[in-house]
Amino acid sequence: MALVVTGTISIDTIxxxxxxxxxxxxxGSCTYFAAAASFFTPVRMVAVVGQDFPPxxxxxxxxxxxxxxRGLEVRAGSKSFRWGGRYLDNMxxxxxxxxxxxxxxxxxxxxxxxxxxxxxxxxANTHPAIQMHMLEHFDRRILAVADTMDLWINHxxxxxLALLRRVDGLVLNYxxxxxxxxxxxxxxxARALLAHGPRFVVVKKGEHGCILxxxxxxxxxxxxxxxxxxxxTGAGDTFAGGMMGHLARRLAEGKEIRSFEAIRQALxxxxxxxxxxxxxxSLDRLAxxxxxxxxxxxxxxxxxxxxx
Amino acid sequence: MALVVTGTISIDTIxxxxxxxxxxxxxGSCTYFAAAASFFTPVRMVAVVGQDFPPxxxxxxxxxxxxxxRGLEVRAGSKSFRWGGRYLDNMxxxxxxxxxxxxxxxxxxxxxxxxxxxxxxxxANTHPAIQMHMLEHFDRRILAVADTMDLWINHxxxxxLALLRRVDGLVLNYxxxxxxxxxxxxxxxARALLAHGPRFVVVKKGEHGCILxxxxxxxxxxxxxxxxxxxxTGAGDTFAGGMMGHLARRLAEGKEIRSFEAIRQALxxxxxxxxxxxxxxSLDRLAxxxxxxxxxxxxxxxxxxxxx
Numbered sequence: 001m002a003l004v005v006t007g008t009i010s011i012d013t014i015x016x017x018x019x020x021x022x023x024x025x026x027x028g029s030c031t032y033f034a035a036a037a038s039f040f041t042p043v044r045m046v047a048v049v050g051q052d053f054p055p056x057x058x059x060x061x062x063x064x065x066x067x068x069x070r071g072l073e074v075r076a077g078s079k080s081f082r083w084g085g086r087y088l089d090n091m092x093x094x095x096x097x098x099x100x101x102x103x104x105x106x107x108x109x110x111x112x113x114x115x116x117x118x119x120x121x122x123x124a125n126t127h128p129a130i131q132m133h134m135l136e137h138f139d140r141r142i143l144a145v146a147d148t149m150d151l152w153i154n155h156x157x158x159x160x161l162a163l164l165r166r167v168d169g170l171v172l173n174y175x176x177x178x179x180x181x182x183x184x185x186x187x188x189x190a191r192a193l194l195a196h197g198p199r200f201v202v203v204k205k206g207e208h209g210c211i212l213x214x215x216x217x218x219x220x221x222x223x224x225x226x227x228x229x230x231x232x233t234g235a236g237d238t239f240a241g242g243m244m245g246h247l248a249r250r251l252a253e254g255k256e257i258r259s260f261e262a263i264r265q266a267l268x269x270x271x272x273x274x275x276x277x278x279x280x281x282s283l284d285r286l287a288x289x290x291x292x293x294x295x296x297x298x299x300x301x302x303x304x305x306x307x308x
Numbered sequence: 309m310a311l312v313v314t315g316t317i318s319i320d321t322i323x324x325x326x327x328x329x330x331x332x333x334x335x336g337s338c339t340y341f342a343a344a345a346s347f348f349t350p351v352r353m354v355a356v357v358g359q360d361f362p363p364x365x366x367x368x369x370x371x372x373x374x375x376x377x378r379g380l381e382v383r384a385g386s387k388s389f390r391w392g393g394r395y396l397d398n399m400x401x402x403x404x405x406x407x408x409x410x411x412x413x414x415x416x417x418x419x420x421x422x423x424x425x426x427x428x429x430x431x432a433n434t435h436p437a438i439q440m441h442m443l444e445h446f447d448r449r450i451l452a453v454a455d456t457m458d459l460w461i462n463h464x465x466x467x468x469l470a471l472l473r474r475v476d477g478l479v480l481n482y483x484x485x486x487x488x489x490x491x492x493x494x495x496x497x498a499r500a501l502l503a504h505g506p507r508f509v510v511v512k513k514g515e516h517g518c519i520l521x522x523x524x525x526x527x528x529x530x531x532x533x534x535x536x537x538x539x540x541t542g543a544g545d546t547f548a549g550g551m552m553g554h555l556a557r558r559l560a561e562g563k564e565i566r567s568f569e570a571i572r573q574a575l576x577x578x579x580x581x582x583x584x585x586x587x588x589x590s591l592d593r594l595a596x597x598x599x600x601x602x603x604x605x606x607x608x609x610x611x612x613x614x615x616x
Contacts, residue, residue, distance in 0.1 A: 090492040184398040186515065187533045207494065208516035209530055219612045220530035222517055225495045268615050302615035304527045307576050307606070 007124025315432025
């Protein structure tokens with residue numbers, strides 16, 4: 001069952017805590033999400049890059065055969081989105097070195113007619129008014145989930161609240177959940193966000209795992225214990241990709257995908273794909289990942305959490 | 309199978325983030341540990357209080373019938389240990405308001421002859437040389453576990469390292485694990501501590517759960533999702549109490565208690581008892597807790613973590 005993702009494709013420069021710099025590598029929320037989801041389901045992307053987008057980065061994307069790129073616009077006369085980030089010692093904090101929005105600041109890309117029947121929709125982080133505009137294209141959706149960030153919470157709260165009344169789920173970081181609710185307790189913040197409309201809220205805590213607040217229950221999950229973190233960029237987007245990809249696979253198997261149990265199980269699959277992402281830069285680890293690798297680590301994770 | 313704990317009994321004053329002050333309530337590592345463990349097994353305590361120890365605090369302790377207090381010395385002419393702490397907004401950070409060591413700074417209490425055959429030993433946080441002195445009394449031990457803190461890591465590292473060569477397990481907070489190893493990644497820090505001798509290391513992360521590094525495997529567990537934290541004091545000690553108490557019960561059932569699997573399962577029981585502790589001040593929640601409450605929440609936690 002097709003899953004569609006709307007979001008960014010970027011050319012990233014990553015500075016590691018050891019001082020290493022990796023320039024011009026493939027990044028972006030849409031990219032990471034789609035690569036992760038593609039291990040579970042066909043995934044349609046809606047994104048835009050500039051005329052300058054390098055062929056070798058496009059080739060990396062093409063290494064994921066389950067990604068449908070009909071919705072990837074290469075805009076003549078525009079420049080690609082570029083982002084640079086530096087990680088601090090603990091790898092869980094980072095600072096932005098530069099953001100060149102370029103084509104991202106222009107009109108959003110068109111949604112292919114063939115994508116309109118997508119039952120699962122993921123709106124990666126961008127201006128909530130654009131997320132709302134995108135959402136309206138998918139009128140046969142069964143499950144729509146949005147990500148967001150501090151910029152929109154601080155400056156476009158009304159647009160974000162309007163979006164929350166229209167989506168089924170919200171995914172955000174713990175500090176963003178606190179910012180939006182004023183609650184320091186992550187569980188309380190997640191629950192408070194439910195009052196704005198969504199059926200469920202997933203709060204991402206990086207190395208500390210995630211919290212799920214669903215209308216029908218609460219759950220917490222640890223991260224997969226990782227010792228060797230090379231580059232955490234994209235961990236949150238691949239978490240969401242694994243989660244939504246698993247739900248799309250469930251739907252293809254004729255199962256429901258909106259219950260507390262369905263979402264709760266999906267979190268584990270997101271956790272596992274994210275645990276691979278951080279083992280290398282960009283999509284490098286995902287590009288050489290196999291379904292067998294995922295199955296093996298998912299089974300190990302399940303054993304690690306099994307009680308009694 | 310008897311479990312013995314050596315540690316402190318204190319008279320606490322707790323300042324909450326809302327400005328509320330609770331003076332003269334029962335606290336101390338030994339107290340919290342023993343109360344938690346007593347839901348699983350008989351538990352022997354070795355501790356000392358002063359002549360001034362109030363009868364109503366002693367009465368609170370006596371509400372836990374599974375606690376053996378033959379090793380509780382009331383020292384004539386001495387004053388009880390007192391501690392005051394203030395919690396900051398997020399409830400995961402606190403500052404010490406005062407520490408009056410009093411009787412804790414004197415000679416340690418004697419260990420009753422009847423306790424010497426204890427198969428499980430927990431050395432709650434104190435000077436590692438005193439922990440070592442205590443450990444030597446229990447010459448038929450099967451499993452000995454110690455807690456520690458920054459003071460000993462910073463100023464008595466050699467004593468602590470000597471202790472680590474003699475115990476089976478170490479329990480400590482994530483910031484202490486980082487302090488001791490210089491590693492910011494909690495999983496890497498836990499693994500590095502294994503090199504000092506213990507069979508396993510449990511790193512406590514408060515609201516973010518815990519990490520287990522065992523010679524035979526790694527595991528992570530979330531905290532039970534708690535919205536309503538009244539007083540986090542004693543959460544770590546009751547976590548250890550639930551963990552050791554569960555292991556004592558396993559031993560009584562004729563099962564082994566040193567494997568990765570045994571310790572991993574024990575963490576969940578510690579997690580659940582700790583989740584009750586923080587719902588009220590002092591031992592107030594534990595004093596009205598039932599075995600049925602624990603069973604119910606443990607089952608819910610297991611369901612919350614079950615995959616597939």
